[in-house]
Amino acid sequence: MDFVDQGDHMTPTLSPKQSISAVWKEIHGSSNWETLLDPLHSNLRREILKYGEFVQATYDAFDFDPLSEFCGSCRYNRRKLFETLGLTKHGYKVRKYIYALSHVDVPDWLKRSCATWSKDSNWMGYVAVSRKEESQRIGRRDIMVAWRGTVSPSEWFKDLTTSLEHIDSTNVKVQEGFLSVYKSKDELTRFNKLSASEQVMQEVIKLVNFYRGKGEEVSLTVTGHSLGGALALLNAYEAATVIPDLFVSVISFGAPRVGNIAFKEKLNELGVKTLRVVVKQDIVPKLPGLMNKMLNKFHGLTGKLNWVYRHVGTQLKLDSFTSPYLKHESDLSGSHNLELYLHLIDGFLSKKSKYRWNARRDLALITITHLNTDDPKKTEHSLALDGAMERLHLILP
Template identity: 70%
Template sequence: MELLPSKKVTSGKMRRGKTKRARKSGFSWSAIKKALSSAMKKHHLHMTCASSLKQLSGISDGGMVTPLRQLQSEEPKKHVSHGGKSLESLMRVAYTAGDFIDRGNHMTPTRSPREHISAKWREIHGQFNWESLLDPLHPWLRREIVKYGEFSQATYDAFDYDSFSDFCGSCRYNRHKLFDELHLTKHGYKVTKYIYAMTNIDVPSWFERPNTGETWSKDSNWMGYVAVSSDNESQRIGRRDIVVAWRGTVAPSEWFLDMKASLEQIGEGGVKVESGFHSIYASKSESTRYNKLSASEQVMEAVKRLLEFFKGRGEEVSLTVTGHSLGGALALLNAYEAASSLPDLDHISVISFGAPRVGNIAFRDKMNEMGVKILRVVVKQDIVPKLPGIICNKILRQIHALTRRLKWVYRHVGSELKLDMSLSPYLKREFDLLGFHNLEIYLHLTDGYVGKRLKFRWNARRDLALVNKSSDMLIEELRIPECWYQVPNKGLVFNSHGRWVKPCRDQQDIPSPFGEAPKLDFTA
């Protein structure tokens, strides 16, 4: 958290007002003055903005013991030069409401540097299981995690939630427009395939999604997409990267499936996974329009096509699967299938956010045996990563020696990056189960995370307003509206005849089970 510039207090009333605001923010003015005095004395006032703030926020290069230690610094020099301004005017740690008023070039930049990581991409993607890269969190890894998190967030932002829409459950945009509409072209990837999944099961009437009239599909929902890095991005990251992004739980029937806790076998050696997750991943029906092929078959067909194309050009190809919540569970199932059936892939990794447990011990062991690298990003206060079996697994952990080989005990897979809501000075200190699980909270905390015993990163630059996109978790002082990301006028438009009506979708944005085959042109 940044320190606000100190000002001379001329009256007791002003002093009491500032003290009250300081206490509300979680720090005292005496502590601020003491920290400033200590820092300036130690450095004899010869400090750059970056070095002084690193000292105050606990950021240090110590402990970076991997070969990545000597990589580029957190921020380029042009961002840390104080340009002749006084130290006092630069010591602002917290964003304020004024930072969210558009002032053109004076706005805080929200994009971090994009270094050339081609020489170290395998380490960043878990070659050594992220040893010494998570605490402290290496900046190159942080930016990769945020990138894949934004790919996951896109599956929510583009999803049509409107129960009155004829296309409820679909993506609002066709694949050619998706990244343009969501401002994700900066990552240098192109979408090649949409994925649909079946979630039409028998549920109580009060649990069904309300809808009036006919819809584009009664059986399927848009579940995610396949994308691939462009030529320029592939050069920067050191290989051709195929990404599969899976959507988390939205539809009521998906929640119903999530709550099932039974395991079903999917492989030899007693490998079992949660039956609800596997049902969404593998279900299909000839009577449907969009799921004559299961989500599993759709995604594997798309990945195989891309793999054959780029391997045919002699390129190194990786598969990175990502998702939040249910999407994280589907990402694990996807990675398991890819590792089992696609030996030509050079590297398979999973970066999940707030994902529940998926399989048993045999599933975990098989994933490790196949070399799938998995990084689970979890928030300490989020309950979903403790599911399924939150009660059963906690009890069994006490008698681990007797139960560690039982085939019906759920286990997490891979390495864990644990975040804590309390570290961010911008988040409310309120109990909110949905807020704790929100993906934008995950991305905010990742962007500010430095280490387990270190303070929130002073130069975190991902846009804070995104936190309140679909929640109310930002402190009131920032004055950002809650749940602000929504369709204007709830989807109604004012037409040329002066009437408010539901707009027709452009023909290209209407879902089609016969989507055109992508032209494999990735020169951008």
């Protein structure tokens, strides 16, 4: 009976939307989330889901139809993005769209002709800022940057074969392809006369100066999924380097490794707080450098090698097998799906606990291929699954 829907009064849709103004720095990693992940604090769960939905918007709004003349662009005007996608509840306003050059290996559906919207650039995300009411709830003016990832995880095997490259004059190195997406520009293009890096940093610096000038406390939260998680780290690194005394945090989903040990140490030195959400069955967080797991066992010998990739920050590890609603099988593409990540976060209590019985994130948000509908027996989950299937039939052909 725990799984029978008796209304929102019994099991709220999300964790309580409480004021976190007194503890926002702890929620964003000032103590590296030492006491908040196991068990997962309800306030932290809500914030992770909030930023995850901001990232999901980059997929929902992205036009990747190869037959569309606007392929590679955003489907919606920035002033209508949150309203169209139902995200006004979070209390943020979009301030700027970000575009990046695609002078790296891209999937076939992004190889467009000159007659399309842009043969060079792709919409990669946006900058938003918290409105007054939300700023009061979260205790500061939050500037948020959301980065889009790749559509198919199978692309990683082809795209992550390039080497590490210096990001500055030090020993700090990052993956060449990620840096190319973040830094490339071309005066002859329409949308990338400035690089993605220059576009986002111009807007962030402007917003920081404006709100600090009004006497407000300001933070920067950078978030992304997959490739977007890698770009989020590069963005956070640059922001923390350029803007003094700015509280910078990263919440990434299914992000790959980005740089070497010097990159990791420099981020720690800059005070960037990173919460890295991964799913056990997802292969992308294990890339690039499939040999890294073995090399890490010999950290005393390899710890300072500049060619070894290193993960950054604190990890929140999820297991898709804990959800009673999902198929219990290893699935490369399914395990990397962002909505699956958000489903697992909503149901996560602790490493030793079962899936949260009163999790209420709509199952219709997960594609039908991920749901466990094979068992003919009526289990305690069947009523919830039946309801989800009814909703799925309304939105899927």
